[in-house]
Amino acid sequence: MLIATLRTSSRLALLAAVFALGAVLQARGILPAMATYRQDVVYLIRGHLWLAAVSGLLAILIGVPIGILLTRSRFRLAGLVLAQVVNLGTTIPTLAILALAMTVLGLGAPSAIFGLTALTLLPIVLNTAAGLRAVPRHLVEAARGMGMTPGQILWQVELPNALYVILAGIRTALAIDVGTVPLAFLIGGGGLGELIFTGIDLMEPAMLLAGAIPTALLAIAVDWLVGQAQFWLVPRGVNPLR
Amino acid sequence: MIRLERLSKVFGTVTAVDGVDMEVPEGEVCVLLGPSGCGKTTTMKMINRLIAPSAGKIFIGGRDTAGQDDVALRRSIGYVIQQIGLFPNKTIEDNICVVPDLLGWPRRKSRERAAELLSLVNLDPALFLRRYPKELSGGQQQRVGVVRALAADPPVLLMDEPFGAIDPINREVIQDEFMKLQAALRKTVIFVSHDIDEAVKMASRIAIFRDGRLVQYDRPDDILAHPKDAFVADFVGQDRTLKRLRLVRVEEAMMADPPRVQAEDTLDTAVALMREHGHGSVVMVGPRGRARGQVRLEAADGRRGLVGENHEPLPGTVLVGDDLRTAVARMFEHDVTWLACVDADGFYKGYVTQRGITHLLGATYGKRS
Numbered sequence: 001m002l003i004a005t006l007r008t009s010s011r012l013a014l015l016a017a018v019f020a021l022g023a024v025l026q027a028r029g030i031l032p033a034m035a036t037y038r039q040d041v042v043y044l045i046r047g048h049l050w051l052a053a054v055s056g057l058l059a060i061l062i063g064v065p066i067g068i069l070l071t072r073s074r075f076r077l078a079g080l081v082l083a084q085v086v087n088l089g090t091t092i093p094t095l096a097i098l099a100l101a102m103t104v105l106g107l108g109a110p111s112a113i114f115g116l117t118a119l120t121l122l123p124i125v126l127n128t129a130a131g132l133r134a135v136p137r138h139l140v141e142a143a144r145g146m147g148m149t150p151g152q153i154l155w156q157v158e159l160p161n162a163l164y165v166i167l168a169g170i171r172t173a174l175a176i177d178v179g180t181v182p183l184a185f186l187i188g189g190g191g192l193g194e195l196i197f198t199g200i201d202l203m204e205p206a207m208l209l210a211g212a213i214p215t216a217l218l219a220i221a222v223d224w225l226v227g228q229a230q231f232w233l234v235p236r237g238v239n240p241l242r
Numbered sequence: 243m244i245r246l247e248r249l250s251k252v253f254g255t256v257t258a259v260d261g262v263d264m265e266v267p268e269g270e271v272c273v274l275l276g277p278s279g280c281g282k283t284t285t286m287k288m289i290n291r292l293i294a295p296s297a298g299k300i301f302i303g304g305r306d307t308a309g310q311d312d313v314a315l316r317r318s319i320g321y322v323i324q325q326i327g328l329f330p331n332k333t334i335e336d337n338i339c340v341v342p343d344l345l346g347w348p349r350r351k352s353r354e355r356a357a358e359l360l361s362l363v364n365l366d367p368a369l370f371l372r373r374y375p376k377e378l379s380g381g382q383q384q385r386v387g388v389v390r391a392l393a394a395d396p397p398v399l400l401m402d403e404p405f406g407a408i409d410p411i412n413r414e415v416i417q418d419e420f421m422k423l424q425a426a427l428r429k430t431v432i433f434v435s436h437d438i439d440e441a442v443k444m445a446s447r448i449a450i451f452r453d454g455r456l457v458q459y460d461r462p463d464d465i466l467a468h469p470k471d472a473f474v475a476d477f478v479g480q481d482r483t484l485k486r487l488r489l490v491r492v493e494e495a496m497m498a499d500p501p502r503v504q505a506e507d508t509l510d511t512a513v514a515l516m517r518e519h520g521h522g523s524v525v526m527v528g529p530r531g532r533a534r535g536q537v538r539l540e541a542a543d544g545r546r547g548l549v550g551e552n553h554e555p556l557p558g559t560v561l562v563g564d565d566l567r568t569a570v571a572r573m574f575e576h577d578v579t580w581l582a583c584v585d586a587d588g589f590y591k592g593y594v595t596q597r598g599i600t601h602l603l604g605a606t607y608g609k610r611s
Contacts (some may be wrong), residue, residue: 142327145292145400146341146391149319160331235331237374 025209033206034213037195041214048191048218051109052178055116060170063121067128067166068154083129092123094180102187110191112181120177127169133192153164164234171226178219182211192218243268243430244398245287249298251284251454258284261298261452264451266447268397269428273441276451277477282434286400287450289432290319290502293342302398317341320391320429324406326383328375332362334386335371341394343493351534352393359389383414388420392427399431405440414439430564438478442466442485450474463489467603483603487567492560495569495602496583502527505550509542512549516542525582525590526553533582534591559584562591 025031066086068080089097098115103109135158143153159166185193195211198204231241244266249423251259254411259281260490266272274282287293289300291312300307302413307315321539328337336343342352358368363385375383384404391399420445425459435441441448442462449459458470466482466489469475479485501519503512503526516524516539523538527551537554542552557576560569580595 073530105368123505135327137328137331138323138325141292143340144322145290145321145323146311147315147344149313152344157329161329171281175573226293235374237330237332237376 001031008051009227029072030206030209034210037210039208040195041192041210044190044192044194044211045214045218048178048181048215050084050183051112051116051184051189051191052174052218052222054122055113055181058113058117059124059173062117063169063173064128064166066121067125068132070125070129071132072185079129083125086122086125086197087110094119094183095186098183098187107188109189111182111185111187116177116180116184119180120173123169125169127172128162128166131165131169132158133216134165135161138182160235161238164230164239167226167230167234171223171230173221175219178222182215226235243270243303244272244432245301246285247287247299247301249285249300250296251281251286251288251293252296257296257454259288262379262454262456264449264456264459266430266432268430270446271424271431271433271444272447272449272546273433273435273445274449274451274479275435275438275441276279278436280451281454282449282451283402284454286402286434289398290316290321290400292316292330303534306333317344317394318396318398320390320394322387322399322401322404324403325378326375326387326407328383328386332376332377333371334373334378337386338390338393339377340390341396345394347394354366356395360386363389380414381593384408384416385387385419387403388416388423392423392429397430401433402435403430403434406435406437413440420444423559431530439485442488450477470535484567486603487570487599488565490566490602491562492566492569492583492594493562495566495599496562498592500525500590500592501532502590503537503549504529505548505553507549509545509547509549509552510539512537513539513542523580525556525593531590532556532588536582556582558582560594561586566599570596570599582595 025034066082069075070083072079092100094115097118098112101111101115101118105114139161140153140156143157148156181189181191182193184191185197191241192211192215195207196215199206199208199211223228231239234241236242244263246262249259249262250257259461261352262281262285264272274285276282280481284293287301287336288295289307291307291587295308298456302319328334329340332340335353338356338359339347339352342355347355357371360367360370365385370382370386373385377531382566384407388401391401405416408416408572417440431443435444445462447459448462450457450464450465450471451556457473458465460468463486465474466478466486467480469478474480501515501521501524503515503524505526507526512524516537521539523536525533526535526537533556536556537549539552539555545552557578558572559582560572562585573579579597580593582590583594585591
C-alpha cells in the first residue's frame with residue numbers, strides 16, 4: 001500500500017519535473033530552436049541506430065560464444081586468461097579504444113563499429129559466463145546421468161537456465177552501446193554525436209540537446225525492448241519476472 | 243543382472259573404491275550402505291560411467307559396459323539423484339519425457355506415458371503435466387524425479403540417496419509408494435543410502451562399504467542377525483535386533499489354527515479348551531470366524547453360563563500382514579503378552595506371543611553361531 005502510494009507520487013513528481021523542464025526550455029526559446037533540427041535528427045537517428053545495431057549484434061555473436069567457452073571445463077585455463085584480457089579491455093577508456101581503432105582502420109564507420117563492439121562485448125561475456133556458472137551442478141549431473149550429450153546439456157539445460165542472466169548482460173551492454181555511439185562522431189562514424197559535439201563547439205545548447213535527448217530516449221527504448229525479450233523468451237519455470 | 247568384478251577407482255593417491263566384487267540379481271533392490279566417503283556413491287556412478295573405473299569390469303545383463311557407448315548406456319539406465327534435478331526450465335511433462343525424447347520416441351507415445359506414470363504416483367496428470375518444478379512441493383518433485391527415471395522403462399535404476407532431502411513423514415510415504423511401484427515393475431535397483439532404517443525397509447540385499455571396500459553383502463535379516471565384524475555391528479546399531487522386527491511379518495511368528503470358542507459354547511467348554519492348550523485365555527469368534535472377544539481362564543473358572551454372555555473385548559489385534567514391529571508396539575500399548583491376529587476382513591487367523599517373537603529372533607541368531 002505504502003509502496004504503491006510512493007510509486008504513484010514519484011511518478012507524478014517525475015511528470016511535474018518534465019513539465020517544468022519543458023516550460024523553462026520553452027521560455028528560453030530552446031525548444032523551438034531544437035525543433036529546427038528535426039530533419040537532421042531523423043536522419044542521424046538512422047545512422048545512430050545502424051551503428052548501435054551492427055556493433056551490438058557483433059558483440060552478441062562474439063560475446064555469447066566466448067562466455068560459453070569460458071565455462072567449458074577443457075578451456076578452464078584458457079578461460080581464466082581470456083577473462084583477464086577482457087577485463088583489462090574495460091580499463092582502457094572508450095575514447096582511447098576509438099582512437100586506437102582509427103589508427104589501424106582509418107576514419108569512418110568500420111573503426112567506430114570495432115570500438116563500439118569491443119566496448120559492448122564485456123558485459124555480455126561476463127554475464128554469459130556468470131549465468132552458466134550459476135546453473136546448479138546437480139542439473140548438469142542429472143542431465144549427464146540421463147544420457148544427454150554435452151551439446152544437448154548446453155542447449156536443453158545450461159542455456160535455458162542461464163538465459164535470464166545472459167539477457168540481463170545484453171540489456172546493459174546494448175544500453176551502454178547506444179549511449180556511447182555519439183563518440184563515434186569523433187572518428188567520423190556519424191550518428192547523433194554530430195549534433196552533440198557540434199553543439200558543444202558552437203556553444204549552442206539547443207543543438208546539443210537535439211542530439212542528447214534522442215540519444216537518451218533511444219537508450220531507454222533499447223533497454224525496454226530487451227527487457228521485453230527477457231520477459232517473453234525466458235521459460236516460465238526459470239523466469240523471476242513471471 | 244548387474245555384476246561388478248574387482249572394481250576399483252583411484253583418485254590421485256586416494257583409493258575411493260577398492261576391488262569390489264558383487265552381483266545383483268534381476269528384480270532386486272540392492273542398497274549400498276555406509277558412512278560418507280566410503281565409496282558407495284562412486285561405485286554407483288561407475289555403473290552408468292559418470293565416473294570411469296580405474297580397474298575392474300561391470301556387466302549389465304551379461305554385457306560389459308566398457309564396450310558400450312556411454313551416452314547410449316546412460317539412456318538405458320534410470321537415474322535419480324538426491325537433489326532431484328528436475329530441469330526448472332521444462333514442464334513436468336517435458337521433464338518426464340527427457341529420455342524418451344532423447345531416444346526419439348514419437349511425441350504422442352511419450353506424452354501418454356508421462357500421464358500414465360504421473361497417475362502411478364498419485365499425481366493428477368491434468369493438474370501437474372503443464373506445471374513447472376518450482377510449482378511443486380519437495381515430495382511431489384521427488385515423485386516426478388522417480389517416474390522420470392522410469393519413463394523409458396529401463397531395466398536398471400540407479401538411485402543416489404533419492405529420499406534423503408525429504409522430511410521424515412513424506413519420506414516414509416514416498417518409500418512405501420516406491421516399494422509398491424517396485425513390486426509391480428520388478429526393476430533391478432541400486433540404491434545408495436546412509437540410513438540403515440531405510441536400507442532395512444527397502445532392500446532385498448544390503449552392501450555395506452567401508453573405506454572403499456565391500457565389507458558385507460547379505461540379505462537385510464542376515465546383516466542384522468550376523469554382522470560380519472565390529473564395524474558392521476556398530477553401523478547397524480545396538481538396536482539391530484529391534485530393527486529386525488521390521489523384516490518379519492506377523493504371519494511368520496504366528497501360531498496358526500488356534501483354539502477358539504463361539505458365543506453359544508458353555509464356559510466349561512472354554513475352560514477345558516484353555517486347560518488342554520495351557521492358555522490363560524481363548525478368543526471367541528463369530529459364526530463365520532471373525533474375532534469377537536476373549537474369555538480369560540481366571541474369570542471363567544468355576545463359573546457357569548455361556549461364552550456369549552461372559553466374554554470381554556479383545557485387548558488388541560494385529561493384521562497378519564503387519565510386521566512384528568507393529569505387533570510388539572501394540573503389545574506394549576495394551577500391556578499384554580499376546581495378540582490375536584486377524585486378516586484384512588477380521589477373520590481370526592492365529593495369535594502371536596512375546597515369547598514366540600523372542601524365540602523366532604533368537605533362533606536365527608543361533609543358526610550360525
